[in-house]
Amino acid sequence: MQILSRRPIVAGNWKMNGNKSLVSLLEDKLAHEDLSHLDVVICPPFPYLGLFGDTVSLGAQNMSMHDSGAHTGEVSASMLQETGCSYVILGHSERRADHAETNEIVALKVEKALAAGLTPILCVGETEEIRDGGNLFAFLAEQIDAVEQQIGILQFAHIVLAYEPIWAIGTGKTASPEQAQEVHQFLREHLAKKNSDIATKINILYGGSVKGSNAKELFSQQDVDGGLIGGASLNPEDFLSICLAAKQ
Numbered sequence: 001m002q003i004l005s006r007r008p009i010v011a012g013n014w015k016m017n018g019n020k021s022l023v024s025l026l027e028d029k030l031a032h033e034d035l036s037h038l039d040v041v042i043c044p045p046f047p048y049l050g051l052f053g054d055t056v057s058l059g060a061q062n063m064s065m066h067d068s069g070a071h072t073g074e075v076s077a078s079m080l081q082e083t084g085c086s087y088v089i090l091g092h093s094e095r096r097a098d099h100a101e102t103n104e105i106v107a108l109k110v111e112k113a114l115a116a117g118l119t120p121i122l123c124v125g126e127t128e129e130i131r132d133g134g135n136l137f138a139f140l141a142e143q144i145d146a147v148e149q150q151i152g153i154l155q156f157a158h159i160v161l162a163y164e165p166i167w168a169i170g171t172g173k174t175a176s177p178e179q180a181q182e183v184h185q186f187l188r189e190h191l192a193k194k195n196s197d198i199a200t201k202i203n204i205l206y207g208g209s210v211k212g213s214n215a216k217e218l219f220s221q222q223d224v225d226g227g228l229i230g231g232a233s234l235n236p237e238d239f240l241s242i243c244l245a246a247k248q
């Protein structure tokens, strides 16, 4: 399970993309580089999880809020753990929007993931309307607080946060480094009201149109500890350059 260290993390979220040959292409690309300064995580669709060797850490893109039972099509936290996952993305905006995952459901999933020894990558982020309406920080605080109320602040020692503004996902419209820093700092300060040690040490990743060309500037911000990468994680060359841009 994740131990707080602020060691950079670059996680590739393939979403419902990729194929078997991308697994080997990506592994070949990463195998020859010294990436020991960061944790490289790949979150492919479920069927490809078992195909990866130990070049990268593995994460799932979702999991069930139930332990087992009559839930056709669902995958449990312990199954992911047995399959070699160390991480699981939870609360991604696409799950919240397409599968009606509320803050409460996300909080229950985070609790289940932790119980199975997985590190949740807890995603938060606002729409353009929320930002433009001046409700950005209240909205993000609500997303975080729902989880905090379920698991308690101390469990945040085993969580990675990801700030993914919805308006920047898959749009090519990246948050500026200053916009990312402002929110990451807010998230840290918000957690610090409950526990300053955890707030100082928690990893906060930025996600939303990160590319090889903008990663270095984003990752150089004080409170940005790496990235959650969608589209660019499907291109081994681009993904490698993002990994290399992570802070030493």
Ligand code: 13P
Binding pocket: 013, 092, 164, 168, 169, 170, 171, 172, 207, 208, 209, 210, 228, 229, 230, 231, 232
């Ligand atoms: P893009 O990098 O394609 O904008 O996606 C970001 C994302 O949603 C990662 O989880």
